[in-house]
Amino acid sequence: MNSVKLDSSLDSPNPDHWEVAAIALALQEGFDWHYRLFRESSRKAKAHFVYGDFHAQRAEVRDRIAFYDLRVIETADRLKQDFNADSLPDATWSKVKLYFIGLLINHKQPELAETFFNSVCCRILHRTYFHNDFIFYRPAVSTEYIESEPPIYRSYYPIQTGLNATLANMFTDFNLELPFVDLERDVHRLLRALHKFLGRWPEFALNTQIQVLASPFYRNKAVYIIGKAIHEDLEIPFALPLCRDAEGKLFLDAALFEPWQISHLFSLSRAYFLVDMEVPSAYVRYLQKLMPDKSRAELYTMLGLGKQGKTMFYRELFHHLRHSTDSFVFAPGTKGMVMIVFTLPSFPFVFKIIKDVIAPPKEVDRTIVKAKYLLVKQHDRVGRMADSLEFSDVALPRERFNEELLEEIRKLAPSILEESEDKIILRHLYIERRMIPLNIFIEKRHDEEIASVIEDYGNALRELAIANIFPGDMLFKNFGVTREGRVVFYDYDEIEYMTDCDFRRIPPPPAPEFEMSSDTWFSGNPNEVYPEEFGTFLLGRPDVKKIFMQHHADLLTVRFWQHAKDRIKQGFIEDFYPYPQTERFAKRYPD
Ligand SMILES: Nc1ncnc2c1ncn2[C@@H]1O[C@H](COP(=O)(O)OP(=O)(O)OP(=O)(O)O)[C@@H](O)[C@H]1O
Known part of the structure; x- marks a missing residue:
C-alpha cells in the first residue's frame, strides 16, 4: 500500500520527492496510530460490560475524545521538527496531498485519514491555505464498497x-x-x-x-x-x-x-x-x-x-450556504449575557460566540465558559444536554450577515472577529441544534403542550441531577424544546457537578422584617444552593406552577437534591433508558 506512486517523477532520486513521500507517510502513520488506539478503546467496551464496570465504560468514552487532538499535535510537531513543515513551499504541500491520496487507495478509513491530514495541515498552515489545493476540502477517495473483515x-x-x-x-x-x-x-x-x-x-x-x-x-x-x-x-x-x-x-x-x-x-x-x-x-x-x-x-x-x-x-x-440566500440573524429568544447567539433561519442550527467582556453578576470568563462546554462534551449528556461542535477560524460570507448582528459582534466580541472584503472570520464558535426556547414555547403554545413540556422540564432536572449535573441557571430560557417535544438544557456557563454543590435549607430570618425585604439574609456563597427558592423565580405563572407542583414538588426540597448527591458520592450509576419505560419488557410482559 505504501508503495503507490501517483507521479512518476516521484520515482526519481530528487531529494524533494523523497521528502514529499516521507511527509505523506508520516501523516499516514499518525492517523493509523490514532485509529489503532481508537479501536482498542472501543474494543475494551466489551470487557467493561462483561465485568459490569460502568465507571470504566464512562471513562473510556470521555478519554477517547482527547485521542484525536493528541495525535494531531504529535504529528504536526513531528513534521515541523523533521521537515521544517512550517516553511515548506506551496508546491511541496500540493504534492504531499497527491502522494497521500495514493496511500489511501486501499485504506479502510480513507475519509477519516483525509480529515486527519486536514487537521494536521491546518495546525501548520495559515487559514488562506484551507482550500482544495492543500487540504481535502472535498473527499478525494471514495468510501463506496470498502470490504471489511469480518463483513459489517x-x-x-x-x-x-x-x-x-x-x-x-x-x-x-x-x-x-x-x-x-x-x-x-x-x-x-x-x-x-x-x-x-x-x-x-x-x-x-x-x-x-x-x-x-x-x-x-x-x-x-x-x-x-x-x-x-x-x-x-x-x-x-x-x-x-x-x-x-x-x-x-x-x-x-x-x-x-x-x-x-x-x-x-x-x-x-x-x-x-x-x-x-x-x-x-x-x-x-x-x-x-x-x-x-x-x-x-x-x-x-x-x-x-x-x-x-x-x-x-x-x-x-x-x-x-451556496444553495440558500437568507441571512444570519439573532436567534429568537432572550439575548444571553455570556454568548451572542445567531442562526440562519433556513438551517436548523444555532451559532454561539463567547463575548469578550462578560458583565456582572456573571462571574465567568472565556476560559471558564470553554471549560464548561468541554465538561458537557465529555460527560454523559443523558438525552438532556445539547452537544455542541466547536470550530475555530470559520470564514462565512460577509453578504449573509445582518448589519445589526455584525455590529453586535464588533462591539461585544471583537477579539474573535476578523473581517475581510467578502468574509467574516470567527476565530471561535460553537454550533448546536436549534430548538424552541422553553420560555417562548410556554408563551405561544396550547395548555396541553405546555403541560407536557413542564412535566418533561422537571424530568430533565431529575435526570441531570442523577447524572451529576446541576444546571446552575434553571430559568426556562436556558432550556429548549426539540422537534420531538423533549426538553433539553443548553446554557452551560453556570453548570456544576452535583457533588460540588452545597444544598441547604433557607434559615429562618433573623428578624421578621427580613422576610419582606427583597434582599436575602442567607449567605449565597459560591456553590451554595437553596432549592426551596427555586419556585420563586421559576413558577410565577399559576398554570405552570400547578403542573410543576403536581409532578415535581420534591424538586423544591433539599431532600431530593441531597439524596441524589449522596447516591453519586456512594458510586451509584443510575440507569438511563433512551426509550420509554413502557417499552421495557419487564413492564410490558411481566412473568
Ligand atoms: N440550541 C438553541 N436553540 C435555540 N435557541 C438557542 C439555543 N441556544 C441558545 N439559544 C438562544 O440564545 C439565548 C442565549 O443562549 P445561552 O443561554 O446559551 O447564552 P448565555 O449567554 O449563556 O445566557 P445566560 O445569560 O442565561 O447565561 C437563549 O436564551 C435562547 O434564546
Whole structure:
C-alpha cells in the first residue's frame, strides 16, 4: 500500500520527492496510530460490560475524545521538527496531498485519514491555505464498497432453522461471554413485540432475512444489537438493547422497531457509542438507511468520530450556504449575557460566540465558559444536554450577515472577529441544534403542550441531577424544546457537578422584617444552593406552577437534591433508558 506512486517523477532520486513521500507517510502513520488506539478503546467496551464496570465504560468514552487532538499535535510537531513543515513551499504541500491520496487507495478509513491530514495541515498552515489545493476540502477517495473483515453485517435466513432458533443464534453469535437469564423467554418476548408492531405474526419466505451489524454498540449499562429484517419489499429496522442483571446474566430489555425510537438512541444529546469498526463509513451508510432523518455528520459523531462529524457538518453548511440566500440573524429568544447567539433561519442550527467582556453578576470568563462546554462534551449528556461542535477560524460570507448582528459582534466580541472584503472570520464558535426556547414555547403554545413540556422540564432536572449535573441557571430560557417535544438544557456557563454543590435549607430570618425585604439574609456563597427558592423565580405563572407542583414538588426540597448527591458520592450509576419505560419488557410482559 505504501508503495503507490501517483507521479512518476516521484520515482526519481530528487531529494524533494523523497521528502514529499516521507511527509505523506508520516501523516499516514499518525492517523493509523490514532485509529489503532481508537479501536482498542472501543474494543475494551466489551470487557467493561462483561465485568459490569460502568465507571470504566464512562471513562473510556470521555478519554477517547482527547485521542484525536493528541495525535494531531504529535504529528504536526513531528513534521515541523523533521521537515521544517512550517516553511515548506506551496508546491511541496500540493504534492504531499497527491502522494497521500495514493496511500489511501486501499485504506479502510480513507475519509477519516483525509480529515486527519486536514487537521494536521491546518495546525501548520495559515487559514488562506484551507482550500482544495492543500487540504481535502472535498473527499478525494471514495468510501463506496470498502470490504471489511469480518463483513459489517451478518445475515440469517429463518427458513433454514425456524424463526425462534434463528433469533437465538443471532444473539449467541455475539459471544458476549455472559449467560442469558432466559434466552428462550427473550426470543418469545421479542416475537410478541414484533407481533404487536406488525399487527400480525411475522411471515417468512425463502428470501426473508435478518441482518445485524457485526459489532454491537456499547453505551452505559447496555449493549445494542442493530439491524433490520427484510421480507419481500418490507424492511423493519430494529435496535435490541441487552442489559446485565446483578448476577451478571444477560436479558433483552426491549425491542425498538420504530425509526424514531432508533433515531432517539443516536440523539446528539446522549453519550457517544463505543463500537469496534474496521470500516466506519460502511456502518454510517448502513445506519443512515435505518434512520434517514439523521445526517452522516451526526452518525459519525455518535460513533465517537467527532472530527469526521465536524468535517461533514462543515461541508453540509457550506453546501447549504451556496444553495440558500437568507441571512444570519439573532436567534429568537432572550439575548444571553455570556454568548451572542445567531442562526440562519433556513438551517436548523444555532451559532454561539463567547463575548469578550462578560458583565456582572456573571462571574465567568472565556476560559471558564470553554471549560464548561468541554465538561458537557465529555460527560454523559443523558438525552438532556445539547452537544455542541466547536470550530475555530470559520470564514462565512460577509453578504449573509445582518448589519445589526455584525455590529453586535464588533462591539461585544471583537477579539474573535476578523473581517475581510467578502468574509467574516470567527476565530471561535460553537454550533448546536436549534430548538424552541422553553420560555417562548410556554408563551405561544396550547395548555396541553405546555403541560407536557413542564412535566418533561422537571424530568430533565431529575435526570441531570442523577447524572451529576446541576444546571446552575434553571430559568426556562436556558432550556429548549426539540422537534420531538423533549426538553433539553443548553446554557452551560453556570453548570456544576452535583457533588460540588452545597444544598441547604433557607434559615429562618433573623428578624421578621427580613422576610419582606427583597434582599436575602442567607449567605449565597459560591456553590451554595437553596432549592426551596427555586419556585420563586421559576413558577410565577399559576398554570405552570400547578403542573410543576403536581409532578415535581420534591424538586423544591433539599431532600431530593441531597439524596441524589449522596447516591453519586456512594458510586451509584443510575440507569438511563433512551426509550420509554413502557417499552421495557419487564413492564410490558411481566412473568
Ligand atoms: N440550541 C438553541 N436553540 C435555540 N435557541 C438557542 C439555543 N441556544 C441558545 N439559544 C438562544 O440564545 C439565548 C442565549 O443562549 P445561552 O443561554 O446559551 O447564552 P448565555 O449567554 O449563556 O445566557 P445566560 O445569560 O442565561 O447565561 C437563549 O436564551 C435562547 O434564546
